Structures are given as C-alpha cells and as structure tokens.
Amino acid sequence: MLMQFQACLIELIQGDITQVKVDAVVNAANSHLAGGGGVDGAIHRAAGPGLIQETKRLYPEGCPTGSAVATRAGNMPAEYIFHAVGPVWRGGGLDEEELLASACLSCLELAREHNCQSIAFPAISTGVYRYPVDLAAETMLKTIHQFIVEHQVPGRVVIVLFDQGSFGAFSRVLETFSDS
Numbered sequence: 539m540l541m542q543f544q545a546c547l548i549e550l551i552q553g554d555i556t557q558v559k560v561d562a563v564v565n566a567a568n569s570h571l572a573g574g575g576g577v578d579g580a581i582h583r584a585a586g587p588g589l590i591q592e593t594k595r596l597y598p599e600g601c602p603t604g605s606a607v608a609t610r611a612g613n614m615p616a617e618y619i620f621h622a623v624g625p626v627w628r629g630g631g632l633d634e635e636e637l638l639a640s641a642c643l644s645c646l647e648l649a650r651e652h653n654c655q656s657i658a659f660p661a662i663s664t665g666v667y668r669y670p671v672d673l674a675a676e677t678m679l680k681t682i683h684q685f686i687v688e689h690q691v692p693g694r695v696v697i698v699l700f701d702q703g704s705f706g707a708f709s710r711v712l713e714t715f716s717d718s
C-alpha cells in the first residue's frame with residue numbers, strides 16, 4: 539500500500555526489513571544496544587558481527603528509551619541503521635505513546651541529518667515489548683506523517699510489517715490519512 543503526501547511517499551509492505559533497499563533501516567533495539575531477538579536479531583545477523591562492536595564502541599552507555607542512535611549497516615544493503623528504543627507496553631499510563639512517538643521522531647531526525655532519502659521502519663515495540671499494534675500504527679503513522687508534511691523529507695518512508703495482522707492494522711490507519 540502506497541500513499542503520497544506532497545513530495546513524500548509512505549509505503550507499507552509485508553516482509554523482512556533486512557531485505558529492503560533503503561538508505562537507513564530502523565532497528566527495534568533495547569536500551570543496552572545489546573542485540574536480542576525479533577527484528578534486532580535479524581538485523582544483527584544480516585549486518586554481521588561488526589555491528590555489535592560498533593554499537594559498543596560508539597554508544598557504551600546505550601540509548602535511552604524514546605530515542606535512537608545511528609551506526610553503519612555492515613553487510614546490509616542500507617547505509618545506516620538507526621537503533622530506536624521503543625517503550626515496553628505497561629497498559630498505556632506510563633508515557634508509552636510519547637516514548638514511541640519520540641523514538642520514531644529521533645529516527646526521522648537522524649535521516650534528515652544523514653541526508654537519507656529513504657528509511658524503513660519495523661513496527662517498533664509491537665513484539666517482545668507488547669505494544670498493541672493498532673495503537674502503535676496510530677502513533678507511528680501520525681509522527682511520520684507530521685514530520686514529512688513539515689520537512690518534505692525523507693522522500694520515501696517504508697514500514698515493513700512482518701505478519702499479516704500488523705500489515706492490516708497499519709493499512710487501516712494509513713487509509714484514514716488519505717484526506718489530510
């Protein structure tokens with residue numbers, strides 16, 4: 539599913555984010571940047587062992603929840619990986635929405651700083667961190683839409699959904715943006 543907003547495109551695809559050809563791939567990391575399962579594990583395997591060395595060297599203190607840091611992408615086709623730390627879902631009363639929005643925003647700002655024309659996001663926090671996917675779709679798409687309308691970059695934002703349920707949830711929300 540594709541939607542154009544002025545000069546920018548938001549694209550939803552179902553698949554594996556490590557296979558997508560974009561300038562920057564967003565990782566759903568933990569605050570220790572220690573690697574892990576899910577999309578983090580897949581990205582570390584695809585990038586190669588140099589990635590964990592680079593994150594340890596550049597960010598020995600890790601990365602706070604609600605923020606993101608950049609590394610090179612190792613063996614992946616992308617130039618950069620932006621390691622975003624989303625919140626663990628604890629019912630919604632602990633600033634989860636603000637933290638997810640600010641993690642996405644940090645990635646978009648990193649894309650602008652590094653002159654990335656294209657960026658791919660996974661559904662941050664919706665796996666191990668249990669964020670409800672329909673709510674994550676609202677927050678992620680609202681944040682991305684606001685940013686591209688305001689800044690006109692990045693030109694292409696791809697959201698890569700691993701399963702059909704997540705793809706459906708994001709599609710339903712993106713459709714509601716068609717008139718805006």
Ligand code: AR6
Nearest residue numbers: 554555566568574575576577578580663664665666667700
């Ligand atoms: N491509 C795209 N999406 C994927 C892929 C993939 N290859 N693999 C999984 N997903 P998760 P979180 C989806 O758990 O909830 C890690 O251990 C997955 O189906 O990867 O932010 C980290 O180290 C789900 O929809 O990230 C952290 O400790 C989405 O990606 C913790 O998990 C996010 O699921 C972060 O948890």
